[in-house]
Amino acid sequence: MRRAQPLKLSALTAALVLVTSALWPMTASAGLFDDEEARKAIVELRTRFEQSQQRQAQFEENERKALAAQVADQVEQISVLKRSLLDLNAQMETLRSEMAKLRGADEQLAQGNKDLARELADLQRKYKDAMAAIDDRIRRLEPQRVSLDGKDAVVDAPEKKAYDEAIGILRKGEFANAATALAAFQKRFPSSAYNGHVQYWLGNALYGKGEVKEAMSIFRTLVSTTPDHPRASEALLALANCQIELKDGKGARKTLEELIANYPQSEAAQSGRERIKQIK
Incomplete structure (x- = not known):
């Protein structure tokens, strides 16, 4: 905190020097600014600087709140897992106790007590199931490595x-349900490695439900924001199909030419070459 104030003063001082240096030649040569005008200019600059600092502080506060919410969510998930593990551990202790009692009945089992033998086997099965359940719950919370069009990612x-x-x-x-689910995914995981693929499939879902113009917007956004995405070429081909459906032959031809020029070796470009021949 002690270092932050000198940085603000330095920035303000630099701004004042810049204004003063800008006003000096004009004052010396033409006398256009008097002291009152210079003071107003400095006050205005100071106001702008303070507003900028306030916006920065608000941005940092929003980021802090978002991070705090995320941490709270993770803490809640861990708390739920801990409670589940405690419950399962209690069940395991109960099972161990019962198994210990049953082991003491080995002599009776040797004499042909089939009912106890079946009970012991059932307890062993329950114990294995409990352990498998614990492993499964832990595994569900661990990050996983996935392959997205040949590229590895951790999610x-x-x-x-x-x-x-x-x-x-x-x-x-x-x-319709797919479009809703994919849009919800984008809001829930805005920085996910899946987002490019989600955007592509969202465009397809919108096209499938008849919202052709909305699908076009999704496909164009994908190509514009991530032109090197593995699905970018397919998005351009899908965009051209939308334009053809809307009877926009000129726009479709332009899109297909863009596809062939930017992704000449892609399968989508090969399809685009055949498609462009069919456009009148």
């Missing part, structure tokens, strides 16, 4: 689950 378990569920809905042909 959190909730991200992978949400993406897989949305794609599963799309594969069923439920375009």
Whole structure:
């Protein structure tokens, strides 16, 4: 905190020097500014500087709140897991105690007590199931490595689950529900490694439900923001298909030419060459 104030004063001083240096030649040569005008200019500059500092402080406060919310969410997830682990541990202790009692009945089992033998086998199965459940819960919270069009990426378990569920809905042909799920994914995970793919499939879902213009906007945004994305060439081909459906042959031809020029070796470009021949 002691270092922040000198930085603000230095920035203000630099700004004042800049204004003074800018006003000096004009004062010396033409006498256009008097002391009152110079004072107003300095006050205005100081006001702008203070407003800039306030905006910066507000931005930092918003970032802090967002980070705090994220940390609180993670803490809650860990708390739930801990409670689950404690419950399972209690169950395991109970099972161990019961198994210990049953082991004391080995002599009876040797005499053919089939009922106790079945009970022991059932307890062993429950113990294995409990251990498998613990491993599964822990695994669900660990980051996972996935392959996206040949590129490896690390995503959190909730991200992978949400993406897989949305794609599963799309594969069923439920375009409206798929569009809703994919849009919700973008809001929930704005920095996810899946986002380029989510954007591409969202465009397809919108196209499937008949919202052609909205799909065009999604495809164009994908190409404009991430031209090196593995799905960029396919997005351009899909965009051209939308334009053809809207009877925009000129726009479709331009899009296909862009596709062929920027992604000449892609499968989408090969399809684009065939498609452009069909446009009148």
